[in-house]
Amino acid sequence: MSLKLFELVGTDVSRPFSPFCWRTRMALAHKGFSAETIPWCFTDKDAIAPHQSEKVPVLLDGDSSVADSWAIANYLEDKYPERPSLFGGEGGRAVGRMMNWWGDIAVVGGMFPLIVADIPPHLKPVDADYFRKTREVRFGKPLEEVAAGRDKAVEGFRRALEPMRQTLKTQAFLGGAKPNYADYIVFGPFQWARVVSPFKLLAENDPIHAWREKLLDAFDGMARRSPGYPV
């Protein structure tokens, strides 16, 4: 088979970011796949339009294309059931849907104001303009103003992770003894932040910090090899 993945990048194509693309990249590795990357920038809408999407990730699998990280995880699980399971059964997949929303809202959404101002310098001018304009409309203020209170705001973000922190007291990963897609849902956003921002999202004595270290090391250090800031 021939797998290719459209991944969001900025000026440095060796530095893919996007919480959602990283979820997919980890899911592919979990299934034992290493898809060829197709670097994609925010304003390259034409490149993915044939795949009925305006956003990445978009996975190409031979003649098939699948957009959206959750849809891709389900596609991989259904298409390649003989490979290691992403969900650990139908119950894991069902409640995984809720985990995915929690990841989008509490993790991606909680992180975004903390790191958003660090993103434009990583982008080509045309993408930086696009990013700044669309995100400033969303926040209703300049990105620098959004980020200004982050030393304080990070406390709320850390508190919102408490259910995960408690879980990691009795099991190594959200997926149990080994990581699965539930972990990648949360790790994707952390890897996004690591690639674009020097801001410390987690205290070093946080069990989630230790968990993140293990996922940076997973798959022969795949995520750690991607250039990023020290975490």
Add this chain to the structure above:
Amino acid sequence: MSLKLFELVGTDVSRPFSPFCWRTRMALAHKGFSAETIPWCFTDKDAIAPHQSEKVPVLLDGDSSVADSWAIANYLEDKYPERPSLFGGEGGRAVGRMMNWWGDIAVVGGMFPLIVADIPPHLKPVDADYFRKTREVRFGKPLEEVAAGRDKAVEGFRRALEPMRQTLKTQAFLGGAKPNYADYIVFGPFQWARVVSPFKLLAENDPIHAWREKLLDAFDGMARRSPGYPV
């Protein structure tokens, strides 16, 4: 077999409350069991001391006893694997641990200040005193003061349920097409509130309201038959 469940009650023993006991009651029904109830009040510590617990639920299964709703769910799943699964496989159980913490923190914790002042009138004087004293220490103020701003505070509670609300847009239950323990984790707290408080936790047009209606009807309306306030 002979199953018995210590369940928290107040002056009306036909009105068991406690988010955790209701999780267990629903889990038992899911497995096809109807355990005999042993009414238990906050200050009856001696009654459950032999079972190494200071809190309910405590399940008695013949000569075995198990305390703590999460431990009981796991016990039932492992002891009675031939009956309908509570988790839908090991992946569901693993991420269910996180759901349980989310349920404790966001749902029970979010609901508690909204309904806490309605609880003492349902208790015997000795239990009402115990409850008020221990909870007022926890909140650092009188229960009536905790509840005073609830018309406003309920908005934050509803927002915190957004990951669940989004999930219910594409599947009927957190467990998928049918409810499982992931649903009971969240339903338990709602049933607790329904039994002790007239306060409206959910807007009627909230998808979580419709989901709760379905769980009130589950198992031949078991939860709805338990006396409570209109929701």
